[in-house]
Amino acid sequence: MSRIVVDAIGDACPLPIVKTKNVIKEMKSSGTIEVLVDNEIAVQNLTKMAKITGYPVSSKKLEENKYLVTMEVTVAGEAQEPAQAPAEAEAVTCTPDARKGNKVIVISANQMGSGSEELGKTLLKGFIYAVTQQDELPKTMLFYNSGVYMTCEDSPSLEDLKSLEAQGVNIMSCGTCLNYYGLSEQLMVGSVTNMYDIVETMEKADLLIKPC
Amino acid sequence: MEEKIQFCKGGGCTAKLGPGMLNRVLECLPKGTRDENLLIGYDSHDDAAVYKVNDEQAIVQTLDFFPPMVEDPYIFGQIAATNALSDIYAMGGRVLTALNIVCFPEKMDLNILGQIMMGGAEKVQEAGGSLAGGHSIVDESVKYGLSVTGIVHPDRILANNGCQAGDVLILTKKLGVGLICTANRVGEASEADMEEAIRSMTTLNKYAAEVLYQHTVHACTDVTGFSFLGHLHEMLDGRWSAVIESKDIPYMEGAYHAAEEFYLTAAAQRNRNHVQEFVDFGDVSFAMEEILFDPQTSGGLLAAVDANEAEAIIRELQAIGLPARIVGQVTDKMEKEIVVR
Numbered sequence: 001m002s003r004i005v006v007d008a009i010g011d012a013c014p015l016p017i018v019k020t021k022n023v024i025k026e027m028k029s030s031g032t033i034e035v036l037v038d039n040e041i042a043v044q045n046l047t048k049m050a051k052i053t054g055y056p057v058s059s060k061k062l063e064e065n066k067y068l069v070t071m072e073v074t075v076a077g078e079a080q081e082p083a084q085a086p087a088e089a090e091a092v093t094c095t096p097d098a099r100k101g102n103k104v105i106v107i108s109a110n111q112m113g114s115g116s117e118e119l120g121k122t123l124l125k126g127f128i129y130a131v132t133q134q135d136e137l138p139k140t141m142l143f144y145n146s147g148v149y150m151t152c153e154d155s156p157s158l159e160d161l162k163s164l165e166a167q168g169v170n171i172m173s174c175g176t177c178l179n180y181y182g183l184s185e186q187l188m189v190g191s192v193t194n195m196y197d198i199v200e201t202m203e204k205a206d207l208l209i210k211p212c
Numbered sequence: 213m214e215e216k217i218q219f220c221k222g223g224g225c226t227a228k229l230g231p232g233m234l235n236r237v238l239e240c241l242p243k244g245t246r247d248e249n250l251l252i253g254y255d256s257h258d259d260a261a262v263y264k265v266n267d268e269q270a271i272v273q274t275l276d277f278f279p280p281m282v283e284d285p286y287i288f289g290q291i292a293a294t295n296a297l298s299d300i301y302a303m304g305g306r307v308l309t310a311l312n313i314v315c316f317p318e319k320m321d322l323n324i325l326g327q328i329m330m331g332g333a334e335k336v337q338e339a340g341g342s343l344a345g346g347h348s349i350v351d352e353s354v355k356y357g358l359s360v361t362g363i364v365h366p367d368r369i370l371a372n373n374g375c376q377a378g379d380v381l382i383l384t385k386k387l388g389v390g391l392i393c394t395a396n397r398v399g400e401a402s403e404a405d406m407e408e409a410i411r412s413m414t415t416l417n418k419y420a421a422e423v424l425y426q427h428t429v430h431a432c433t434d435v436t437g438f439s440f441l442g443h444l445h446e447m448l449d450g451r452w453s454a455v456i457e458s459k460d461i462p463y464m465e466g467a468y469h470a471a472e473e474f475y476l477t478a479a480a481q482r483n484r485n486h487v488q489e490f491v492d493f494g495d496v497s498f499a500m501e502e503i504l505f506d507p508q509t510s511g512g513l514l515a516a517v518d519a520n521e522a523e524a525i526i527r528e529l530q531a532i533g534l535p536a537r538i539v540g541q542v543t544d545k546m547e548k549e550i551v552v553r
Binding site: 017021039 | 397475478481
């Protein structure tokens, strides 16, 4: 198991938490994070964060104005190591969390797969519905080329997409594509995006799903 | 202008000394001979001092200043002034005069100071008061605020500890500006969230006060650095309890999100440490707890009003565009002073 030290001496709240969260975000496997802070309030805020997130946490005073907060971070999807407190670990993995991981779904056409157009459209509608039923929702859904028909008026998936958006999923449609198909005024869900955002979103994705 | 306002570690009311720390110091100060005309002094934890001049008139005195919590100097000036003026309204008064309090680095562009004071002056004007002078000193970082003098009829002072069992609690602004400003400092607040917070912080409590003054208000305070629960705790004065309905608490969506992302201030944790022993949280979410402990800069008025008039008051407050809500009720003393459910 890895051990990472975060030095937050001299940092005012919320920086110790921000630094710790950034380290957790980069972690590929479960491990121990040790955060050094210089005041008790920062210890309390870090402890709150760890408890709410479900990481076992402890702290001690090393010397005057120097405290150590230790948290056992479990990375989702990884087999639990037996040494870890099983109760907490279980609580983490059992909680559906829409924001866990950076999963991106790309819809690049108004139908799924090649073959019959009628079947392709039915399949895509079914796909988007099935997304709403997942425990872990994607962070972002990108729509480009004829895919933008799905976020505009007359789309059979508007209700599903609105429900996903309400749960915190970013629904983003390519502006150039909306213009090309004359749909700019018909966008019904989510926001307009550009090629830079599309590239960046894809690059940052942990998992990119492209059904069509 | 190439200089930016020097950001402090925590602007606005998050920069306040914690209530516990402050009490220890205040308790040690000599009280002197008691002046019968000093109706409200610092021994009552109230928003401002009130001194009776004659049977018709009492002077309300207050001062408030703090470091910037937003980057725009003009908006900072507006917020600092709105916050300072608020204490007059929380006491039932109206604004007469204000004096500027300024700390400013010698090397910084004076235009920045000009914009801060412009923002402040406009708010004093909106409050119907006159800016009558001020005092400025050279300091390492920017701080700004006002010393405000107001007037109130001695029989119509709104103390913060006059509530009675059965009173309905009304809050006139949304909670959460502290969390949003904290998220903003680390670049994690959306523009829309910041705009909502700024709109709230620059709204004078004058308008809410003018509605409240027409009704039977037993106690009133403005919610600032000590958070909703901290100020409610002071209002209950060790003699009463309160039941708060968390679903009725007006709050900013962005603040809820910021709390879920743990953009937590030291000040909120200090508030929690000071008040949590008095509070029983049912199955209230963590984010809502944080919102209830969130230090507010230029927050709304919290009023304990006659239950029969509460609905009318809310209607009138909402009619002038305020997000006011009934948030709970004062009760006889219970085992836990504050129950949030």
